[in-house]
Amino acid sequence: MNDNSKTxxxxxxxxxxxxxxxxxxxxxxxxxTVDKLSRSLSDLKDRILDRAKDxxxxxxxxxxxxxxxxxxAYESAKEGLKEKAxxxxxxxxxxxxxxxEQA
Numbered sequence: 001m002n003d004n005s006k007t008x009x010x011x012x013x014x015x016x017x018x019x020x021x022x023x024x025x026x027x028x029x030x031x032x033t034v035d036k037l038s039r040s041l042s043d044l045k046d047r048i049l050d051r052a053k054d055x056x057x058x059x060x061x062x063x064x065x066x067x068x069x070x071x072x073a074y075e076s077a078k079e080g081l082k083e084k085a086x087x088x089x090x091x092x093x094x095x096x097x098x099x100x101e102q103a
């Protein structure tokens with residue numbers, strides 16, 4: 001978890017704690033307080049889930065980017081090795097022909 005995510009989580013936790021304490025100490029009847037607290041916690045849950053979804057989507061995109069760059073590097077290395085193999089094959093062939101001609 002990076003520093004920004006930690007800050008957001010801490011901020012949300014602080015907001016939840018503050019909202020819960022504010023509602024608990026408000027001069028409302030017990031049922032009304034419970035309802036307010038329930039709505040407040042439900043809203044907090046929704047915000048946390050939205051944030052988690054956004055972070056997960058960002059993580060998936062980042063991993064796709066790394067995966068694509070890794071696949072590109074693999075393909076590039078593979079092509080380079082093929083070219084080198086063809087070059088070595090030609091050198092061996094030419095060397096064999098020269099050896100046969102000199103014999």
